[in-house]
Amino acid sequence: MRSATKRPGTVVAVLVLTAVVMAVACSDGSPSTLRPGGPGARRLESLWWVLFGCSAVVCAIVIAGVVLVVVRRRRRGEISHRDPTRFVVLAGAVVPFVVLAAVYGLNLRDMLALTRPGEPASSGSPPLTVEVIGHQWWWEFRYPPGSSVVTANELHIPVHTDVKLILRTDDVLHSFWVPQLMPKTDLIAGQTNTMWLRADEVGDYRGQCAEYCGMQHAHMAFMVVAEPRAQFDDWLEWAGTAVRPQNPQQQRGQQVFTQMGCAACHSIRGTGADGEVAPDLTTVGDRWSLGAGTLPNDAQHMREWIDNPQQSKPGNAMPPQAVPPAAMTDLIAYLQSLRQRQEGTS
Numbered sequence: 001m002r003s004a005t006k007r008p009g010t011v012v013a014v015l016v017l018t019a020v021v022m023a024v025a026c027s028d029g030s031p032s033t034l035r036p037g038g039p040g041a042r043r044l045e046s047l048w049w050v051l052f053g054c055s056a057v058v059c060a061i062v063i064a065g066v067v068l069v070v071v072r073r074r075r076r077g078e079i080s081h082r083d084p085t086r087f088v089v090l091a092g093a094v095v096p097f098v099v100l101a102a103v104y105g106l107n108l109r110d111m112l113a114l115t116r117p118g119e120p121a122s123s124g125s126p127p128l129t130v131e132v133i134g135h136q137w138w139w140e141f142r143y144p145p146g147s148s149v150v151t152a153n154e155l156h157i158p159v160h161t162d163v164k165l166i167l168r169t170d171d172v173l174h175s176f177w178v179p180q181l182m183p184k185t186d187l188i189a190g191q192t193n194t195m196w197l198r199a200d201e202v203g204d205y206r207g208q209c210a211e212y213c214g215m216q217h218a219h220m221a222f223m224v225v226a227e228p229r230a231q232f233d234d235w236l237e238w239a240g241t242a243v244r245p246q247n248p249q250q251q252r253g254q255q256v257f258t259q260m261g262c263a264a265c266h267s268i269r270g271t272g273a274d275g276e277v278a279p280d281l282t283t284v285g286d287r288w289s290l291g292a293g294t295l296p297n298d299a300q301h302m303r304e305w306i307d308n309p310q311q312s313k314p315g316n317a318m319p320p321q322a323v324p325p326a327a328m329t330d331l332i333a334y335l336q337s338l339r340q341r342q343e344g345t346s
């Protein structure tokens, strides 16, 4: 029989392949806590390296011990008859207890620190509070009193600003996670959790539901958009009221929206549409995706989505809509126009 141990080449090949796969996984632009963009993730990154270092040292010592035993035994052809009790107590109980207690202490320190705004303190703008509500399978973000802004699956924040998130769920257990900015925080039925988030660089940070919550758990993604304060303030003011139709086609599209009954579930602020059970569409033309990361947001995919949302995201709450083709074209022209920067401007 040819075992892997008799073929060191196989072992080396497997190790190299594993290393390559891991290196690729870390470098393809995927969001990783090891590329932190804020104080929360930076703290986690430091802890990760400490844990990795401890594991590496312990692993190296254990492997060295095993190799030593094998080599000695082969050389002597016999087993030592010394009493192993002292060694077993020391290496099997005392040392692991000390190592695990130290690591647990570090974990507790960081867990405690993460319940407060990021350190060092931001010299930026005053803190912001946003309510995060998890739904099967999308995210609702409600901006603080004084603002009527509600978005879905896209959280705009000012850069260098501590953002207090108040997290709750409308149905089952979800978990809010932005790997580059903050740790996972569960959204638990009947309970409100809070967590702090801060981005120290302008940019888009991918987030994801990190707790299995049903069939479309994977399609419960979101984007955190961190902007300079002035740009964020403009956005917040703009996002409170929908853009008005700019031409006859968009006007017809708005009528289709009303007539088809879309407003029974969806809101578009500043119009009569005030449904509360589905994602707010006031800024839908601007969103990074449709269906919480299911489809790209463009006219063609929006048509596909409205026509039959069950095809690309089976089980979601939106039923297929029988909209005549011409009315569909108008409807999409209207919905796509709900964006901050109109086409033809920069």
Ligand code: CUA
Residues within 6 Å of the ligand: 134, 135, 137, 173, 174, 175, 209, 210, 211, 212, 213, 214, 217, 218, 220
């Ligand atoms: Cu929500 Cu998984």
